Amino acid sequence: MLSLEGITDSIHNWLNHALNPTLAMLSEFVMVGLCVITLFAMLGLVLIMMERKVSAYMQVRIGPNRVGPGGMFQTLADTLKLVVKEGLTPDGADHFLFNLAPFVVLSASMLALAPVAFAKGFQVWDLPIGILYVSAISSVSVIGILMAGWASNNKYSLLGAMRSGAQIVSYELSAGLSVLTIVILTGSLRISDIIQAQQDGWWIFKGHIPAIIAFVIFLIAVTAETNRAPFDMAEAESELTAGFHTEYSGMKFALFFLAEYVNIFIVCAIGAALFFGGWMPFHIGHWESFNHIMDFIPSSIWFTGKTFALIFVIMWFRWTFPRLRIDQLLNLEWKYLLPISMANLLLTTFVAIKGWYF
Amino acid sequence: MKNVEEIGTTEQGELIINVGPQHPSTHGVLHLVITLDGETIRNVEPHLGYIHRSIEKMCESLSYRQFIYVTSRMDYLSSHINNHGCAMCVEKGLQIEVPPRAKVIRVLMDELTRLASHQLWWGALAMDVGALTPFFHAFREREMINSIMEETCGARLTMNYMVPGGVMIDLHPNFQPGVKEFITHFKSKIDEYDELVTDNVIFQNRMKGVGTLSKEDAISYGCTGPTARGSGVRCDVRKLFPYEVYAGLRFDEIIETGGDCFARYMVRMKEMRQSLSIIEQLIDNIPEGDFQAKTKAVLKLPKGEFYTKIETARGEFGVYIISEGGMTPYRIKFRSPGFSNLSALNHMARGYKIGDLVAIMGSLDLVIPDIDR
Numbered sequence: 012m013l014s015l016e017g018i019t020d021s022i023h024n025w026l027n028h029a030l031n032p033t034l035a036m037l038s039e040f041v042m043v044g045l046c047v048i049t050l051f052a053m054l055g056l057v058l059i060m061m062e063r064k065v066s067a068y069m070q071v072r073i074g075p076n077r078v079g080p081g082g083m084f085q086t087l088a089d090t091l092k093l094v095v096k097e098g099l100t101p102d103g104a105d106h107f108l109f110n111l112a113p114f115v116v117l118s119a120s121m122l123a124l125a126p127v128a129f130a131k132g133f134q135v136w137d138l139p140i141g142i143l144y145v146s147a148i149s150s151v152s153v154i155g156i157l158m159a160g161w162a163s164n165n166k167y168s169l170l171g172a173m174r175s176g177a178q179i180v181s182y183e184l185s186a187g188l189s190v191l192t193i194v195i196l197t198g199s200l201r202i203s204d205i206i207q208a209q210q211d212g213w214w215i216f217k218g219h220i221p222a223i224i225a226f227v228i229f230l231i232a233v234t235a236e237t238n239r240a241p242f243d244m245a246e247a248e249s250e251l252t253a254g255f256h257t258e259y260s261g262m263k264f265a266l267f268f269l270a271e272y273v274n275i276f277i278v279c280a281i282g283a284a285l286f287f288g289g290w291m292p293f294h295i296g297h298w299e300s301f302n303h304i305m306d307f308i309p310s311s312i313w314f315t316g317k318t319f320a321l322i323f324v325i326m327w328f329r330w331t332f333p334r335l336r337i338d339q340l341l342n343l344e345w346k347y348l349l350p351i352s353m354a355n356l357l358l359t360t361f362v363a364i365k366g367w368y369f
Numbered sequence: 370m371k372n373v374e375e376i377g378t379t380e381q382g383e384l385i386i387n388v389g390p391q392h393p394s395t396h397g398v399l400h401l402v403i404t405l406d407g408e409t410i411r412n413v414e415p416h417l418g419y420i421h422r423s424i425e426k427m428c429e430s431l432s433y434r435q436f437i438y439v440t441s442r443m444d445y446l447s448s449h450i451n452n453h454g455c456a457m458c459v460e461k462g463l464q465i466e467v468p469p470r471a472k473v474i475r476v477l478m479d480e481l482t483r484l485a486s487h488q489l490w491w492g493a494l495a496m497d498v499g500a501l502t503p504f505f506h507a508f509r510e511r512e513m514i515n516s517i518m519e520e521t522c523g524a525r526l527t528m529n530y531m532v533p534g535g536v537m538i539d540l541h542p543n544f545q546p547g548v549k550e551f552i553t554h555f556k557s558k559i560d561e562y563d564e565l566v567t568d569n570v571i572f573q574n575r576m577k578g579v580g581t582l583s584k585e586d587a588i589s590y591g592c593t594g595p596t597a598r599g600s601g602v603r604c605d606v607r608k609l610f611p612y613e614v615y616a617g618l619r620f621d622e623i624i625e626t627g628g629d630c631f632a633r634y635m636v637r638m639k640e641m642r643q644s645l646s647i648i649e650q651l652i653d654n655i656p657e658g659d660f661q662a663k664t665k666a667v668l669k670l671p672k673g674e675f676y677t678k679i680e681t682a683r684g685e686f687g688v689y690i691i692s693e694g695g696m697t698p699y700r701i702k703f704r705s706p707g708f709s710n711l712s713a714l715n716h717m718a719r720g721y722k723i724g725d726l727v728a729i730m731g732s733l734d735l736v737i738p739d740i741d742r
Contacts, residue, residue: 167386331502
């Protein structure tokens with residue numbers, strides 16, 4: 012059975028054997044960096060294609076079907092178009108900030124990729140505060156969005172950026188609190204610990220009521236945090252044309268677009284890790300033989316399956332729901348989600364102290 | 370009026386934004402200058418003239434047979450009903466008796482057009498409030514109506530099917546089975562429309578209590594059609610001043626008293642069901658006979674003034690002809706429903722958010738070439 016853990020370990024050992032430790036670490040950095048960039052490009056292509064096909068099936072259309080078999084290379088062609096397109100900077104814009112903004116947004120989502128466990132032992136950096144790190148880094152992207160909106164010198168962009176700021180900052184609270192539910196049950200912020208704790212069942216089943224409430228809140232909050240419909244206030248194409256990226260074109264626009272899709276992937280991967288055990292196969296308590304059969308499916312397939320199932324749910328949201336209004340959006344967070352998640356946190360603490368979970 | 374290039378912010382620090390003429394939610398080249406206090410709308414000033422084609426002036430040099438088809442280009446979604454209104458006005462002037470078959474065909478086509486228009490409106494409104502999928506579902510059903518139209522009239526959007534004294538050609542043999550198939554199909558789909566959009570909590574929150582227009586205001590702004598009926602004003606021309614065969618049909622005038630976007634939405638949704646029922650009543654009862662009355666080759670209206678009104682998908686469409694007795698009208702004035710409905714926009718949108726402005730515009734069902742002729 013293909014084990015990614017084995018491959019990474021052998022590469023690590025071989026490098027340390029052949030080179031001195033500093034050089035070995037540097038070359039590992041380069042390799043990881045290349046992997047992350049490749050993953051980024053691949054994710055962009057796959058997710059955009061997926062979105063177009065999902066929306067097409069929901070909208071009684073066929074979707075892209077001309078470039079390559081079944082339209083597979085449509086995103087590739089689109090990317091090529093965006094790469095060769097002139098990246099305009101408007102006259103009145105603040106040139107430095109305008110050009111910096113897409114990179115801030117992109118770097119934020121690249122950094123957030125670090126603690127994501129793609130398979131058993133296949134993780135860029137298993138740092139002890141993994142979950143905290145993700146929620147901290149993901150809020151950096153709001154700086155990029157505000158920067159883009161302000162530097163564009165366009166009123167639509169400014170309104171979009173302001174909306175986005177209010178939205179991301181508010182919804183981070185709920186997302187953070189729902190993540191804390193699992194942290195309390197596990198007793199660790201480290202991603203690998205959280206996944207290991209789900210060896211005899213995923214938290215969504217083991218944690219029963221508090222975990223399910225937390226999962227629903229998490230799903231709503233991350234949809235809002237990634238600026239996806241029905242919370243796509245920052246773009247709201249029927250109101251603000253394109254929101255904060257109205258003035259962007261060419262590759263700079265593509266970077267925003269890419270960052271959006273990678274952010275969806277990251278939040279879904281984190282959601283899968285927290286509630287559905289990440290790469291952990293479907294295990295039930297002490298059913299040893301059943302668990303053993305489940306172990307035959309490689310952990311990377313479990314991870315991909317869970318993550319893409321969650322991504323599908325988020326896409327499903329987008330193509331079904333109308334958009335909320337900005338005040339309704341903030342009401343939902345401050346008047347409903349936040350009190351519920353706080354109460355849920357208390358409930359979880361109670362459950363954890365009493366040991367009423369499986 | 371300030372110069373558009375110069376405006377930025379007002380003295381009170383309010384933001385001035387140009388919405389349109391190129392904007393995704395104005396559905397055409399409408400230009401709104403909106404004053405914003407944060408996200409709250411303080412003032413909306415519609416600017417027209419981007420698609421002015423001086424249709425009324427053009428009509429003065431066209432004969433009474435020709436000018437009918439120019440009106441297809443006004444409210445292109447109910448082009449058929451516009452043509453109908455003009456044909457009725459000419460018939461009124463010449464006192465032509467329209468054969469019963471032509472009357473029924475006209476009403477059938479009117480109601481099909483109304484359905485097609487409301488379907489497009491439904492999809493576009495859902496798109497305005499952020500749901501993209503309903504738009505495609507609406508177009509799927511609208512396509513069936515367009516195909517029916519194409520078979521009989523030869524065109525899908527600007528049908529040009531009316532002539533003074535009847536309709537241009539007889540119905541296509543496929544018309545009756547096609548319409549019946551459409552009715553059975555659409556009856557199941559309209560419930561799907563309700564499930565997908567009407568019953569959605571987010572959609573109701575976006576619509577209810579937004580853009581309220583009182584009964585008095587609706588009357589004083591001259592609103593007609595679903596916009597006025599959503600505020601509780603009885604104004605359905607088909608009921609109050611029945612033309613063609615409407616007097617003998619069983620259908621309800623839909624009145625909602627809420628006055629908000631949701632009331633206007635519900636009026637149109639219920640009107641679709643009423644149109645379906647009208648079509649059902651008529652489709653098996655198309656009388657035999659001529660589809661066109663015998664008229665002279667050159668029509669000359671007697672000296673005088675003639676006015677007819679008709680209920681389009683958007684409201685009351687009036688045609689006013691002044692004739693000097695010649696081959697062409699001396700002056701033509703059209704009363705388009707969209708213009709009056711748009712004039713209430715500022716009153717309705719003030720104090721609401723930008724997102725609401727889009728919803729209010731969607732609920733007014735504006736067609737810009739109808740407003741700006």
